[in-house]
Amino acid sequence: MTPTPTPEQHPPQLSATGRVILGMIALGKTTGYDIKQFADLTARHFWATSYGQIYPELKRLEEMGLVRGRPKPSGGRARTEYQLTKAGERALQGWLSSDEEPLYELRDEGMLKLFFSDSLPERRLENIRAMRAREERRLAQLRAIEPHASQGPEGPYLTLQLGIANTEWQIEWCKETERRLAAETDKE
Amino acid sequence: MTPTPTPEQHPPQLSATGRVILGMIALGKTTGYDIKQFADLTARHFWATSYGQIYPELKRLEEMGLVRGRPKPSGGRARTEYQLTKAGERALQGWLSSDEEPLYELRDEGMLKLFFSDSLPERRLENIRAMRAREERRLAQLRAIEPHASQGPEGPYLTLQLGIANTEWQIEWCKETERRLAAETDKE
DNA sequence: AGGTGCATGTAACAGGTTACATGATTAA
DNA sequence: TTAATCATGTAACCTGTTACATGCACCT
Numbered sequence: 001m002t003p004t005p006t007p008e009q010h011p012p013q014l015s016a017t018g019r020v021i022l023g024m025i026a027l028g029k030t031t032g033y034d035i036k037q038f039a040d041l042t043a044r045h046f047w048a049t050s051y052g053q054i055y056p057e058l059k060r061l062e063e064m065g066l067v068r069g070r071p072k073p074s075g076g077r078a079r080t081e082y083q084l085t086k087a088g089e090r091a092l093q094g095w096l097s098s099d100e101e102p103l104y105e106l107r108d109e110g111m112l113k114l115f116f117s118d119s120l121p122e123r124r125l126e127n128i129r130a131m132r133a134r135e136e137r138r139l140a141q142l143r144a145i146e147p148h149a150s151q152g153p154e155g156p157y158l159t160l161q162l163g164i165a166n167t168e169w170q171i172e173w174c175k176e177t178e179r180r181l182a183a184e185t186d187k188e
Numbered sequence: 189m190t191p192t193p194t195p196e197q198h199p200p201q202l203s204a205t206g207r208v209i210l211g212m213i214a215l216g217k218t219t220g221y222d223i224k225q226f227a228d229l230t231a232r233h234f235w236a237t238s239y240g241q242i243y244p245e246l247k248r249l250e251e252m253g254l255v256r257g258r259p260k261p262s263g264g265r266a267r268t269e270y271q272l273t274k275a276g277e278r279a280l281q282g283w284l285s286s287d288e289e290p291l292y293e294l295r296d297e298g299m300l301k302l303f304f305s306d307s308l309p310e311r312r313l314e315n316i317r318a319m320r321a322r323e324e325r326r327l328a329q330l331r332a333i334e335p336h337a338s339q340g341p342e343g344p345y346l347t348l349q350l351g352i353a354n355t356e357w358q359i360e361w362c363k364e365t366e367r368r369l370a371a372e373t374d375k376e
Numbered sequence: 377a378g379g380t381g382c383a384t385g386t387a388a389c390a391g392g393t394t395a396c397a398t399g400a401t402t403a404a
Numbered sequence: 405t406t407a408a409t410c411a412t413g414t415a416a417c418c419t420g421t422t423a424c425a426t427g428c429a430c431c432t
Binding site for chain 1: 208215234236285287290295299308311318341
Binding site: 219220221239240243244262263265266267268 | 411414415
């Protein structure tokens with residue numbers, strides 16, 4: 001007779017959103033609103049969030065004992081400040097040191113259009129231009145936050161650097177490809 | 189009294205998954221299975237798909253009159269081949285020439301770890317190495333499909349080139365950052 | 377007096393993944 | 405004969421977005 005499977009008494013597992021929140025609290029963003037504002041300025045480029053996730057997840061994290069929230073009204077405004085508990089710090093560091101394959105997911109409609117562009121070659125150049133325009137907008141946004149980021153902690157600064165360098169490079173590729181396609185069109 | 193809003197008799201809107209399928213059929217992938225196989229080899233790097241989307245969506249597209257499916261059993265195996273209808277071609281080209289802001293979504297847990305790495309600086313180098321390893325794997329996969337892609341249509345080839353160049357660049361950044369972090373650690 | 381920003385929250389919905397089910401064919 | 409591959413499909417689940425609701429505070 002098979003032994004009954006281990007009762008799997010793991011506490012409910014830390015979700016990806018939960019990790020983001022723990023990390024953000026560690027960076028000093030103590031309210032749901034704060035977390036969202038900062039994330040929209042920074043992490044949004046590689047990890048988007050919404051209030052619809054953040055507020056319910058903060059409650060779940062509190063139930064799990066990873067954060068502790070206390071009301072800190074500013075003026076007459078309702079407001080809850082959260083801090084990490086010891087368990088929360090451990091959970092955050094456990095995630096940062098885990099060797100599991102980190103998730104990577106991309107949905108890029110611009111690439112998709114380029115990929116299928118043989119079905120309408122006349123628009124190919126235009127599609128690449130649109131991709132470049134998007135990257136140029138992104139670059140401008142990243143550059144706008146650079147100055148104040150370079151005074152802050154290292155982690156955010158490194159990701160910002162990577163984002164900027166990466167975007168610059170992408171723009172170069174688009175320009176080159178545009179030139180190449182334009183040259184081919186001329187030949188015909 | 190306000191005029192009743194236009195009855196919005198637009199036929200049900202073409203979803204993103206639907207677009208992928210139309211594009212794939214245009215590239216000669218005529219069955220659900222075929223589409224998935226090819227997408228897993230190529231478009232997966234910027235747009236993942238699953239059978240759970242593809243098969244139901246093929247039916248929806250047929251209801252919408254954008255594709256036509258006919259049973260083409262190979263041996264005794266059930267099998268349905270799809271082709272684009274005129275309306276399907278128009279829909280595909282309409283999408284390719286539309287000026288709507290193309291969707292872009294990224295979830296990159298590696299970047300997230302780097303972003304929060306101040307909470308466990310000892311692991312920072314390791315995290316960047318993991319990111320590099322991921323990109324190196326990706327590069328190997330992309331290079332493996334390059335030879336046969338370079339004989340095919342232009343669109344897929346261009347996206348492949350972009351993917352390769354982009355990945356190579358990312359690897360360089362990781363290496364440079366690793367060197368820099370290693371040097372800083374030595375100084376201390 | 378009214379618009380914007382601060383601050384929290386929820387319900388409905390949309391989209392996608394996973395696990396499962398089925399069954400034929402082919403190569404070892 | 406058994407494992408892998410071809411081929412299709414569905415139901416349950418999970419995650420995340422959108423739209424909405426509430427109300428205070430601050431600036432003009």
